[in-house]
Amino acid sequence: MSPMSAPYAHPYVPNSAPEARAAMLAAVGVTSVDEFYADVPDALRLHRPLDLPPALVAEQDLARHVTGLLDRNRPLAPGRSFLGAGTYHHHVPAVVDEVIGRSEFLTAYAGEPYEDHGRFQALFEYESLMAELLAMDVVTVPTYDSFQAASTALAMAGRITGRRTVLVASEVLPDRRSRVHDFVRPYLDLVDVPPRDAIADLPALLAVLDESVAAVWVETPSHTGAIETRLAEVAEAAHAVGAIVVVSTDPICYGVLTPPASHGADIVCGDLQSLGLHAYYGGAHGGFLAVHDDPRFVMELPSRIFGLAATDVPGEYGFGDVAYERTSFAVREEGKEWVGTAAALWGIAAGVYLALQGPQGMAELGETILARTRYAQQRLQGIPGVRLGDDAVHFREFTIELSGVSPASVVERLRPLGIAPGVPLDDQRLLICVTETNTSDDIDALAAAVAAILEEDHR
C-alpha cells in the first residue's frame, strides 16, 4: 500500500526506523515484536492488512487531499447567516484563537497543579469570570456541552431532593431535551407545562407544582429566543414546595440582562460556544454549570472545580481540586456521573473572551444584540404575510409566522442570494437568529429578500 518500497520511519513514529527497532528488541531480549502479543490468540488476529485508503505519507500530499475536501464547504458570507438553534455566529476575537492555539494549552492534558500551573490558573479564572457574569460563586470546569450540563443539573436536583418530577416550564431546544430525556429517565420524569406566549405559564405551573417536584426547568432565552420575565415568581413558587430551580441559558446575554441567580435560580447551566468559539459546523461546544457556594449543591457537582490555595511561599497562588472526593475518579460509580475529557480548552477560550470584553464589552454586546434583534423583528413584521410568533422580549432569536409561503421554501429561494434566513420549525414558523455579526445592512437585506418573496407570491 505504501508508495515507498523500502522500509522507512514514519515521521510520527520515530522508533519504526529499522535500526532503532533492532536495538530496542535486543535490549528487551526478544527477536520480534510478535512476542509482545503472546496473549492475543491467533484466532483473534487480523491476518491481513486493514482495508484503508493508501497512506499519504508526504505532508504536502496529505494537506492537498484534506484541503481539497474542505474546499467543497461553502460557508456563507459574514452576516448573511441568520442560523442559530444551538450554534451561533458571534465574533471571535483574534486573541482567543491565539491563546487556545498555544501548544502548551492545546496539547496538555491532566498534569498536576505544579507542572500544569498555567492550566489550573486559566481554568480558575474561567470559573471566576463566569461566576461574576452569572453572580454565582461556584462554576465548574466545563462539561461536554449544554446538553450534558442540563442533564447533570436536573440529575443533581433529583439527587438533592430525592424526587423524580421535573416540570419543563419553557420551550427547550428540542435536541437538548432529547439528550436530557435519555440521560435522566431512570430517575426523573420530564413533564411539560407548555409556555404561554413563549414564557412560563405561571397559573398552569402552580397547578401542578407540589412536593413531588424535584425541579422546575426554565430555559432563557428559550429555544425561540424568548426571555423569561417571570423567573422570580417561578422560583418563589418552586422553593415554597422544596423544588430546585434549574435555568439553562446562554451567558452572552448577561452583560445587559439580570442573571438568573438574582431571580432565585439554584443551578444555572448552558453552553459556552457563544463566548469565543467558532461555529465549526456545530463542533465546538462546551457546557457550564454554576451553583451557589452551598455544600449540598457543590458536593453533587460531577465536574472538577479548581480552587485557589496558598503554597509554602507567601504571595504565591496555588491551585487544586475543590472537594476532590466528589468525583468519580475517587469512588467510581458512587461518584456523581463521571469525570472525563470534556471541554477544558473551550473554558480557557471563554475566560479569555470575558477578560477581553470586560464589563463594558459585555454590556455593549448585549445591547447590540438586543437592539438588532428588535430591529429585525420590526423590519420583518412590517412585511405583509409576516407576523411575529409571540409578544415576548427576545434576545438573539425569534420566530416569524409566514402566511402563503412555507418557511422551507423561503430558505430555498434565498439560497441563490447567499442568505440563510433561519431554521424552519414547522410549516409556518421560521426561527431567525440575529447576532452582532448581522449588521443593519444584513438585516435590511434579509427583510428585503423576504418581502420580495411574499410580494411575488401574492402577485
Next chain:
Amino acid sequence: MSLPVARKPALRRFHQARWDEPVVFELSAPGERGVIPSQVEPAVRALVGDVVSGLPDGLRRAAPPALPELGQMRVLRHYLRLSQENLGADLNVDVGQGTCTMKYSPKVNDRLAAHPSLLDLHPLQDLADAQGILEIIWRTQRMLAEISGMDEVGLHTQGGSAAIWANIAMIRAYFEGRGEAEQRTEVITTIFSHPSNAATAKAAGYEVITIYPDADGYPDIEAFKRALSPRTAAIMVTNPEDTGIYNPRIAEWVELAHSVGALASYDQANANGILGITRARDAGFDVCHFNLHKTFGTPHGSGGPGAGANGVAAHLVPFLPRPIVVRDDDGTFRLDDVRPLSIGKVAPFYGVVPNIVRAYAWIRALGADGLRAVAETAVLNNNYLMARVLQIPGASAPYATGRRRIEQVRYSWQDLYSETGISSEEIGVRASDYGMHYWTSHHPYVVPQPFTLEPTESYSKSELDEYADVLAQVAREAREAPDVVRTAPHNQTVHHTHHDDLDDPERWATSWRAYQRKYGCGDPGSSPG
C-alpha cells in the same frame, strides 16, 4: 585545550517558567478595553430606541458584572504567561500519562482543522454547502468501522466517557426494544477496566458487578461466570486492561455473556497497541468505542474537547445516536436523521468537527501499514521502557510477573515506599522538577503506590531513556536525599500547595469572588505585607 563549553550533565537542569502572574482580576485598570463589539447603528437606534432602558422591570442588569478591565495586549500577555507555565505534551516527554495515550498531535492537522471553510460553517446550513466536511465525517466513520470490524460508526460524542455512555444507552434501548429491560438490571465490568464503564452503567440505572483479577492479573473468569445471569444486560470491559495485560480469554468472556443473552461492550481506550492486530468485532463484541484524542492523535486540549467514536454491529445500528452521515448512490452525502429506534441526540449536531478532521488526517497520513507500525512501535516502546523501569531498585510491575505487556504498564513503587516512606505521588511531584510528569492511577489503587506509563509510538529511544533516567534519579534521591523529594517541587512555577483548604466548605475558594467574600479582602495587591 579543553572545550569552551563543558559537556551537559546526564540529566537536564530543567526549570519551569515562573511568571508569578497575578489572577486576571488583579490586573484590572478601570476604563481599559480588550475588544470593542460592533455598535448599534444609528438607523437601528432610530427604529427601536433604547432597548436596554425598555426592558421590563427586573430584567435589566442592575450593576455590570465585575469583570476585569484590561487592554488587549495585557490580556494576551497574561494568558501567554500562563501558557508558558503549562507543560503541554509538545514540550514534555509525556509518557507518564498512562491510559491517556499522549501521542504526537501533528501540527499539519491543527492547520487543516482551522480551515476557514470550517470555522464559520453553520451546522444547519444546506447540506450542499457542507459536502466537504460531511465526506470527511463519512470517510472517518468507514475507516473506524474497518479498524474495529464493526458495521457502523457514530462520531457524535465529545470524550471517551461520553462515548461509553452512548454505548450503555444503546444497550439499554436494545433491551427495551426486546422487552427485557425489567429483567436485565446488571452490568459486569472488571476492576482494571476504566472506571467510566462502571460509572456510566451506574448513571444509566444498572447495578454494577465488578470482577477482580486473579493472582496472575487476569480478570477472574470463575467469578465472572458466577456473576452472569439472566439479569445481566452487558459486560463492559477494557482490553488490554489498564495494566497493559491483554485478557487472552476475551472471546470466551464475550461468548459467556452472549450465552445468557447479554451484550458485550468493548472500551477501546487502550487500542493503541492493537491497531491492525486484532479487532473488537472479531472477538465477538457487539459495541465498542474509541477515543480519537487518544488513539487517533487529536490533542487533549488541557482536558478536552476530545472526541469519541461508537462502533456497533448490525443489530445495534438502529440504536446509534442520530444523525449518521450516509453517502447516496450519486456520491452526495447527507444526514440520516430519521432513526426511530435511535437513543436520540447525545450531543449538539455532528460531533467535535475539528477533531474529526484531525483524526481523519492522522489515519490518512499513516494508512494500514502505518497504523500497524504505530501499534507495534507503541508496544515495543512500552516493553523497552518496562525493561528500563524494572531495573530501578524499588520499582515493580505487579501481576503477570515476567509476562509482556501491550501498550502500557501500571507499575508500583511499593518496594521503594516500604524502604523509604516516599510515596508514588511524591516521586511524581519530584519528577516534575526534571520536566517529566506521571500519573498514579485511578482510585481505588489496584496496585499499591502506582504509576502508569504509556510511551505510545511518539517518543524516540533516547527520550524513553531520559524518562527512565529521571525515575531512577528520583528513586535514588528517595533513598539518599529523601527531604529533597518530600519537599518538592523545587523547580516549578509554584511550590508545595496547601490543598487541605480545598476540602473544607468553610474555606474553599471556588472562584475569585468566593475568595474575596470568604477572606474579607478587597484588592490583595494593595495590602502591604
Next chain:
Amino acid sequence: MTSPSRPLGPYRDPHLGRGPEPYRSVEPGRGVEPGRGAESGRSAESGRSPDHSRHPGESRDLRRLGLIVNPVAGLGGPAGLKGSDGTATQELARARGAEPHASERAARMLGTLAAALPDARILTAAGPMGADAVREAGLGADVVWTPRSRETGGDDTTAATEALVRAGAELVLFVGGDGTGRDVTAGLIDDVPILGVPAGVKMYSSCFAVGPEAAGWLAVRWLGGGLPTRTAEVLDIDEDALRAGHTEPKLHALARVPEWAGRTQARKAATPVSEAAAVTAAVRGMLTRLEPGVRYLLGPGGTVAELGRQLGLDLSPLGVDVVVDGELLARDASEAELFAHVGAGPSRAVVTVIGGQGFLIGRGNQQLSPRVLRSLAPDPLLVVATEQKLLDLAGRPLLVDTGDPELDVQLAGHVRVVTGPGSVAMYPVASPE
C-alpha cells in the same frame, strides 16, 4: 463564626524586589555524587527483592525449628473480650465458658509438618508451651526451657524464645496472637526468622501465616531450604486501649518471616483519607440491602462501625452487636448471647474484610462461632467492604476460618461483596489450607 484566616499572603509584586526568596531552589541532580549520573541507575541493581537471604554455609539437614505455644492465646475472643492479655481477662474469659484453642492450632500446624517430615525433631518449651503438642503430633521434642509455674505469661514467652535461639533454632514458630508475637520478638537475641501460627484474638501483625496448616507447610518449605524471607512488622494493640475503643495498632518490632506468595498475611492496610469516602459509600450500599424483621449480627471492623454511625446506633467497634429494624438488641455480645439471638428469628451476619488479610470470619470476630453461623443458614453472610480492601488482597481469596473445616467449605465459593449503592464485587472465598 469568624472568617477564616486568609490562606494567601499578600500578593507580592515581583518588580518591587522584596529581597531574597524564603526558599531554596534545588538543582536537579543535587545530592548525587559526581559521576553517579543517571547512567549508573541503569545497570547498577538487577534484582529488586528486598531480602532473599538464606543463612549461609548451612546444610539443609541441620536446620532446626523452634516452637512456642502461648497456652492461653485466643481465650478472650469467643468471650467477647478483644484479647487475652492479663490474668484477670483470662479468668473472665474462662468464667464466660471459653476454652483456649492454642493447643488445637498447634496440633493442626504440627500435623501438617509431621505428615511431610515424620522424623523431625523440634526445639521447644516444656508442657503446654510446646512439648505436649509436639509429642501429641508424634514428633520428637527437645525441651530447652521450662516455665517456673503453670500460670505462664508474656515473660515466659520471651525467656523461652531466648533459650530456643541459644539452642540453635533457625526458625521460631509461635502459636498465639499479636501479644505473643510481641513477646517472641523481645526474646530474639539474634536475627532469627519467626512465623506465627494464628491463634490469637488480635491479628494485626504481618508475621502470621494465614492458618495453622499454612504455617506447617511454610515450616516444611523452610526446612527444605527453599524460602526467602522478608521483613515483617510485629504490631500489637494495647488491649485496655482497645476495649476503650482505640484500634490503632503500634509497631513493636521488625522480624524476618519466611515468605511464600499468598501464604503469609499482608500487614493490615492503613486506611487512607480517601478510603473514608469509600467506606461511607459501601455502607450506604449495605443499608439499602437490609430487610425488615431480620436480626443482623454486626461484626467488628471500621466498615461495620460506619454502618452503626449511619444507623445512628452506638455499636462496639470490636465486638459483635445485634440489630433488628434499626434497633440495637445487644451490644458487644458474647458467643453464647449471639447463639441465643439467632435462635429467635431470621438472622444474618454483616461482616467485612478484616484488614489486608482477607478474613471474613475467624479474625477478631470469633464470637461468630460455627454453631452461630450454622443457625444463620441459608444465606448467612452479608459482606460489605471497600474495593481497596479487596484490591489489597492482590488476587488472593477472602478467607473464612470458623474453626470448623466442614463449615468453612460450605462458606467457600464466591460472594457478592457490597462496595456501594448499586455496586458489588464478585469475589472468591476460601478456607485457609
